[in-house]
Amino acid sequence: MIQVHNVEKRLDEIEALSDVSFTVKKGSIYGLLGSNGAGKTTLLRIVAGILREDEGRVMVNEEPIFENTKMKERMIFIPDTLYFFSQYTIQQMANFYKSIYSEWNEERFQQLREVFDIGLDKKIHKFSKGMQRQVAFWLSMSTMPDLLVLDEPIDGLDPVMRKKVKNLILQDVAEREMTVLISSHNLREIEDICDHVGVLHKGKFLLEKELDDLKSDTQKIQIAFKGKTPEELFDGVQLLYKEERGSVMLCIVRGQADDVTTHFEKYKPVVFDLLPLSLEEIFIYEMGDVGYAIKNVLV
Amino acid sequence: MQSKTSWFSKEMMIQSFHSVGWIALIYLVGLLLTLPMRILMIWSSDDPSDYYANHENLFDYNGEIQLILVYIVPVLLAIFLIRFLQVKNASDFMHSLPIKRTRLYNVYIGMGVIYLVLPVLVTGSVLMIMNGTMDLENYYSMKDIWSWMGLILLVSLLIFVSGVFVGAMTGMSALQGVLTYILLLLPVGFTILIFMNTTYFLYGFSPEYYLSSQMIRYSPITSFFTYVAEQGGEVFSWLDIILYLIMIFVFYSAGMVVYKKRHLEGVSQAFVFKSLKPFFKYSVTFCVMLLGGMYFRETQHSFVWLIVGYVLGSIIGYLIAEMLLQKTWRVFTHLKGYLLFAVLVAIAIVAFRFDLTGYENRIPELNEVEQVFIGQGVWQYKLKDGGSSNNGPEYNQPTLTKKENINSVIQLHEFLVENKQSYSRSYHYTRVFFIAYEMKNGEKVIREYRVPETEELLTYMRPIYEANEFKEKTNRIFHIASEEVTRIAVDSREGQVIIHEPEKIATALEALKTDVKEAPYEEERSKGPFVPSINIYLSSVGDQNEVHLQFESSYEQFKKWLEEENLLDEVLLDPEEIEYAVIAPSKDIDFKRDDAEATKQVIESPNALKITSKERIQVSLENSNWADPGNEYFIVFKFKNSEAAELLSFQNNDVPEFVKEHYEKAEVK
Numbered sequence: 015m016i017q018v019h020n021v022e023k024r025l026d027e028i029e030a031l032s033d034v035s036f037t038v039k040k041g042s043i044y045g046l047l048g049s050n051g052a053g054k055t056t057l058l059r060i061v062a063g064i065l066r067e068d069e070g071r072v073m074v075n076e077e078p079i080f081e082n083t084k085m086k087e088r089m090i091f092i093p094d095t096l097y098f099f100s101q102y103t104i105q106q107m108a109n110f111y112k113s114i115y116s117e118w119n120e121e122r123f124q125q126l127r128e129v130f131d132i133g134l135d136k137k138i139h140k141f142s143k144g145m146q147r148q149v150a151f152w153l154s155m156s157t158m159p160d161l162l163v164l165d166e167p168i169d170g171l172d173p174v175m176r177k178k179v180k181n182l183i184l185q186d187v188a189e190r191e192m193t194v195l196i197s198s199h200n201l202r203e204i205e206d207i208c209d210h211v212g213v214l215h216k217g218k219f220l221l222e223k224e225l226d227d228l229k230s231d232t233q234k235i236q237i238a239f240k241g242k243t244p245e246e247l248f249d250g251v252q253l254l255y256k257e258e259r260g261s262v263m264l265c266i267v268r269g270q271a272d273d274v275t276t277h278f279e280k281y282k283p284v285v286f287d288l289l290p291l292s293l294e295e296i297f298i299y300e301m302g303d304v305g306y307a308i309k310n311v312l313v
Numbered sequence: 314m315q316s317k318t319s320w321f322s323k324e325m326m327i328q329s330f331h332s333v334g335w336i337a338l339i340y341l342v343g344l345l346l347t348l349p350m351r352i353l354m355i356w357s358s359d360d361p362s363d364y365y366a367n368h369e370n371l372f373d374y375n376g377e378i379q380l381i382l383v384y385i386v387p388v389l390l391a392i393f394l395i396r397f398l399q400v401k402n403a404s405d406f407m408h409s410l411p412i413k414r415t416r417l418y419n420v421y422i423g424m425g426v427i428y429l430v431l432p433v434l435v436t437g438s439v440l441m442i443m444n445g446t447m448d449l450e451n452y453y454s455m456k457d458i459w460s461w462m463g464l465i466l467l468v469s470l471l472i473f474v475s476g477v478f479v480g481a482m483t484g485m486s487a488l489q490g491v492l493t494y495i496l497l498l499l500p501v502g503f504t505i506l507i508f509m510n511t512t513y514f515l516y517g518f519s520p521e522y523y524l525s526s527q528m529i530r531y532s533p534i535t536s537f538f539t540y541v542a543e544q545g546g547e548v549f550s551w552l553d554i555i556l557y558l559i560m561i562f563v564f565y566s567a568g569m570v571v572y573k574k575r576h577l578e579g580v581s582q583a584f585v586f587k588s589l590k591p592f593f594k595y596s597v598t599f600c601v602m603l604l605g606g607m608y609f610r611e612t613q614h615s616f617v618w619l620i621v622g623y624v625l626g627s628i629i630g631y632l633i634a635e636m637l638l639q640k641t642w643r644v645f646t647h648l649k650g651y652l653l654f655a656v657l658v659a660i661a662i663v664a665f666r667f668d669l670t671g672y673e674n675r676i677p678e679l680n681e682v683e684q685v686f687i688g689q690g691v692w693q694y695k696l697k698d699g700g701s702s703n704n705g706p707e708y709n710q711p712t713l714t715k716k717e718n719i720n721s722v723i724q725l726h727e728f729l730v731e732n733k734q735s736y737s738r739s740y741h742y743t744r745v746f747f748i749a750y751e752m753k754n755g756e757k758v759i760r761e762y763r764v765p766e767t768e769e770l771l772t773y774m775r776p777i778y779e780a781n782e783f784k785e786k787t788n789r790i791f792h793i794a795s796e797e798v799t800r801i802a803v804d805s806r807e808g809q810v811i812i813h814e815p816e817k818i819a820t821a822l823e824a825l826k827t828d829v830k831e832a833p834y835e836e837e838r839s840k841g842p843f844v845p846s847i848n849i850y851l852s853s854v855g856d857q858n859e860v861h862l863q864f865e866s867s868y869e870q871f872k873k874w875l876e877e878e879n880l881l882d883e884v885l886l887d888p889e890e891i892e893y894a895v896i897a898p899s900k901d902i903d904f905k906r907d908d909a910e911a912t913k914q915v916i917e918s919p920n921a922l923k924i925t926s927k928e929r930i931q932v933s934l935e936n937s938n939w940a941d942p943g944n945e946y947f948i949v950f951k952f953k954n955s956e957a958a959e960l961l962s963f964q965n966n967d968v969p970e971f972v973k974e975h976y977e978k979a980e981v982k
Binding site for chain 1: 325412414576
């Protein structure tokens with residue numbers, strides 16, 4: 015759905031993005047992680063066809079997105095700071111969307127009214143930030159987009175509404191194969207809905223992972239031996255992290271759970287447990303030093 | 314798909330009306346109040362002067378309010394219509410919509426045009442209905458309505474599209490407004506700045522020659538103002554209208570091109586194109602520098618102040634530009650660019666100051682010159698092309714063709730150039746020389762000098778101004794035959810003499826012609842109240858049927874003629890009638906426009922010089938002029954058998970010898 019090739023962008027003499035490449039498959043939910051100023055918003059604005067890349071290519075459905083009305087009609091960008099025409103009510107704004115987006119689904123719009131439970135004749139600019147964000151989701155989902163680009167979408171929503179919005183997104187992804195590109199500075203916010211994540215740091219793409227792979231491919235173990243620890247213990251496994259607490263060792267190693275278990279069982283440990291590993295730990299250990307630099311993003 | 318989102322979307326129209334509809338409404342109400350309402354007010358008024366007031370066109374009704382509306386409304390519209398370009402959230406939103414920029418641009422420009430056109434059409438229709446139903450032919454005609462609508466639309470649309478064009482380049486609404494006016498005024502303003510500043514460096518450069526009155530046409534703001542203020546001036550010919558239409562199209566297209574290339578990340582920056590920033594910065598610095606220099610030079614008249622103006626102006630301009638570009642007032646450390654600019658300007662100033670271009674010393678060789686015009690200003694030179702003067706333009710054309718006269722002008726020119734430095738100060742009695750050489754090769758050399766009148770200067774002026782060719786070309790008297798003259802009238806304080814017999818007119822005219830030809834140059838200066846004036850009335854129809862002369866003391870032939878006719882006593886003041894005269898230096902007198910008080914002070918002055926001798930009184934009478942504290946000496950004439958006294962003064966060049974001697978002696982003591 016989205017192909018970003020070697021994109022570079024300078025904003026006001028500052029390199030905002032350098033050599034960024036990634037791909038988002040149709041029907042997937044891609045989480046774009048990065049600390050403040052990493053370039054997430056710039057990247058999303060380019061993907062949304064607002065800014066033009068200086069170098070490289072941004073393709074949506076195999077077509078350059080910039081000034082491409084056909085593709086933009088199938089796409090909705092919800093920025094972190096929302097914009098509605100001043101003094102407009104929800105109904106007026108919906109009329110505007112209806113006139114712009116040909117796939118506008120009035121039935122959906124009326125259905126969602128029950129989910130959000132906000133009066134149609136209220137002026138949007140009088141709402142709180144969270145309410146405005148709900149309106150933005152409401153209007154966006156009613157246009158039946160193929161691609162949803164969300165910049166820090168969860169901010170300002172209460173937990174109940176978060177869940178509702180996430181469910182709405184997941185539903186569309188499941189039913190219509192909608193593609194979602196979502197940015198956040200907090201891994202925990204989005205780890206439950208994303209199937210892929212990419213990390214942007216100081217304008218560069220650090221890594222890109224499929225979450226299921228990542229989770230099944232990294233193991234946290236607790237292991238203890240009676241007497242000396244065998245020297246060749248870690249031969250044949252990729253050790254990411256090791257910590258000794260008395261005679262107990264805490265290690266993070268790469269590999270499938272079964273393989274790892276088999277490997278360590280060979281040395282007859284007194285204690286051997288596979289421990290649950292959070293996504294942020296995976297990132298930190300996976301990325302080593304860089305991981306520590308961006309630790310705050312992942313927590 | 315395209316059918317549903319039609320090109321001119323209703324929702325976009327609604328949206329634009331939400332944001333700028335109020336401007337159109339204000340415009341409509343403004344126009345309705347200034348025109349139909351005002352006309353109704355005059356129409357229903359009892360004051361007959363209202364009824365008979367002559368109204369050239371519809372801009373005559375509340376013209377100043379119409380001007381303000383036309384200047385402000387289109388710019389406001391341009392700012393608010395494309396406000397979505399200057400606000401980040403709005404810009405991101407509008408450009409994430411599936412609408413191409415060209416369409417956004419066209420829709421919003423289209424809306425702007427509608428908002429500008431509709432109020433004018435409505436007002437025009439109201440005027441037409443009024444015209445058709447009421448008795449209003451004294452106020453305006455149908456043709457007036459059409460030309461009013463056409464003109465107001467033309468100017469407002471041009472201002473609007475230029476506002477949009479500027480808006481596409483800048484990222485700040487306030488700056489968009491300011492820059493729109495600057496852009497519109499730039500052709501006029503920049504020309505003035507450049508020519509005026511050139512004058513300060515090139516001695517002899519004539520800014521007025523280049524700054525013609527045509528210049529107001531360079532800007533819709535000045536030309537429209539002149540048109541409205543001067544009521545039906547010659548602006549807005551068909552050529553102007555075509556040019557305006559072309560400019561509207563040019564700004565519209567340029568705005569579109571710029572908008573398509575616009576980087577949206579530049580929102581809220583002064584300029585969205587990086588390359589414009591240095592251009593803007595140094596243009597502002599340069600223009601404010603020239604403006605500062607002009608201000609100080611025009612108020613202080615000195616080169617030092619000119620440089621002070623340049624320094625202050627350029628610093629202020631540079632800082633303003635930096636502040637706008639950096640969007641902070643704390644820019645005082647970013648001065649590297651300024652230093653570079655200052656060095657370049659300093660080099661240019663030195664180059665001009667030492668006349669490295671050779672402009673100042675370029676005096677044509679005698680054999681290169683076909684003819685030369687020498688007058689008191691460009692206005693006189695330009696009278697060739699029409700205009701009016703008392704004697705008629707054709708009788709005041711000092712274009713000299715005789716070799717010896719051209720040579721005299723060249724001599725004067727050389728003197729002016731050689732004495733450049735001494736002429737930079739002192740502006741009390743100055744004389745303007747406008748010299749236009751027309752060369753044999755078709756080129757023109759134009760120079761203008763403003764210099765104080767000195768004795769030395771007079772020695773160079775006399776050969777020119779006393780030459781027969783000059784006199785014949787500047788005095789209408791040489792162009793009239795006695796048959797054309799209906800009467801000659803000589804007027805003075807003493808009385809009036811009228812000559813109307815044809816034979817007498819013929820002889821009197823001959824005497825006058827001889828006198829004018831013989832008159833020394835000094836006599837051309839303005840004279841006081843004792844000098845009679847001579848008016849020759851012609852039979853020709855028109856307003857130029859009068860030739861005016863001063864009865865100079867050197868007019869011996871005419872004096873003799875009057876004497877023979879026993880008419881002289883009736884117009885010339887006999888010194889016998891003066892009891893005495895008192896002269897006092899003007900520095901002793903506190904002259905405050907109150908002649909009686911000053912008269913008393915002159916008489917009571919400790920340094921007063923009282924004269925009673927007939928000869929001295931005669932000399933004083935001939936040389937005295939109106940009272941002016943700028944002159945060195947005041948003089949009071951006391952009449953016999955009367956309380957009346959006349960306060961006058963000697964112009965500095967006309968101080969009689971005996972007065973000079975008296976006060977020189979007094980100083981020595």
